[in-house]
Amino acid sequence: MAAESEQPSMPIISEMGQFGGWLTNHSDLIIQYCVNIIAAVLILFVGYLLSKAIANGTAKVLHKKNMDKAVVQFIHGLLRYALFAIVFVAALSRLGVQTASVVAVIGAAGLAIGLALQGSLSNFAAGILIVIFRPFKSGDYVQVSGVAGSVDSIQIFQTILTTPDNKMVVVPNSSVIGSPITNYSRHKTRRIDLVIGVSYSADLNKVKSLLLALCEADSRVLKDPGVVVGVQALADSSVNFVVRPWVNTSDYWDVYFDLLQSIKESLDKEGIDIPFPQMNVHLNKVES
Structure with a gap:
């Protein structure tokens, strides 16, 4: 009876032995993958902190140069997202993913997403035009797209206005560029x-x-x-x-x-x- 009770445990012991042998034979590969995963996580973490620090540092320098607050906020957001995208690609490369194929996939996906999100892309392009031509600056009292208020900030996709009764109004950048802009504060x-x-x-x-x-x-x-x-x-x-x-x-x-x-x-x-x-x-x- 004792011999019969020991027989069912033999396959389990055999499987554990095979798994242990597989771990022994592939220990170098497992260690390499673990190192790559840890390195990728560190790249994302450190890259996030660096991109944030660089964007904040750039914003401080622009503030010291007396650049308009709204323009500084736009550049800060754009720089931060662009740097983190580079960090993300670097982390994928550390994991062994071919970045050339990733860039190609991102490009194809970007084309598809761009066609689906034409409004968002037009808002982004309009934001760049607002920053370049500067029809208004932070603090100006303006009327755009039927809304009047003080300019709080110019973001990547929208412009934030504060009305005289302290309401926040979010106006898409494409609507700002595509409609007449009345700036009541431009002249002295x-x-x-x-x-x-x-x-x-x-x-x-x-x-x-x-x-x-x-x-x-x-x-x-x-x-x-x-x-x-x-x-x-x-x-x-x-x-x-x-x-x-x-x-x-x-x-x-x-x-x-x-x-x-x-x-x-x-x-x-x-x-x-x-x-x-x-x-x-x-x-x-x-x-x-």
């Missing part, structure tokens, strides 16, 4: 355009002198170019004056609001009416 000065309506009974010369004096009294209004005040239109219920002072771009909204308030208060003080829509209702008694 801007013109305020106001239309002020007064009644037909008002003394037009007096109104013109008053509007001109109010603009010139504000120290934020520029002397050159001068303020333009004139009759713009004889409307249905009012005589419309156009008021066009020039101010520094940073003072635009402050002067805009203050000037409107000053004009209203001064016209009221001088007894000059500002017409507003009115409706007269006449009730006629019908005798039965």
Whole structure:
């Protein structure tokens, strides 16, 4: 009985012996593969750190050169991804993969992916054009593709805007390039355009002198170019004056609001009416 119980373990012992022999015969190959895998992992890890460090270092140098923040962020992202792609190919090469065939496969796959992702590629190309031609820079207040806001960053595929009420808007770069761009911050000065309506009974010369004096009294209004005040239109219920002072771009909204308030208060003080829509209702008694 004891001999019979020992017989089933013999094949297992034999298989273990064969496996041990295979390990002994191929120990050099196994060690080489293990070394290659460890080396590939180290290449990926160290390469990731180096690509990150190089991209960050380049960004710091560009910042010191006073390059625009949005451009720096675009170059940082592009450089980091490109370097890591090189590191990935190097890791594959360490594993014994033929990099020439990998590049060919990547090229073929890139063509197929490019056809499938034409929009993303157009966004990438548009991002490069934005960086080269620089229609705006970080912090500029712009209107692009129907959206107005301050430029936060230019990324590889999209431009990030922050609206005046602190909303983040992501605009694809192709939409930025493919639509008119209005940059409100590019020039140092801007013109305020106001239309002020007064009644037909008002003394037009007096109104013109008053509007001109109010603009010139504000120290934020520029002397050159001068303020333009004139009759713009004889409307249905009012005589419309156009008021066009020039101010520094940073003072635009402050002067805009203050000037409107000053004009209203001064016209009221001088007894000059500002017409507003009115409706007269006449009730006629019908005798039965």
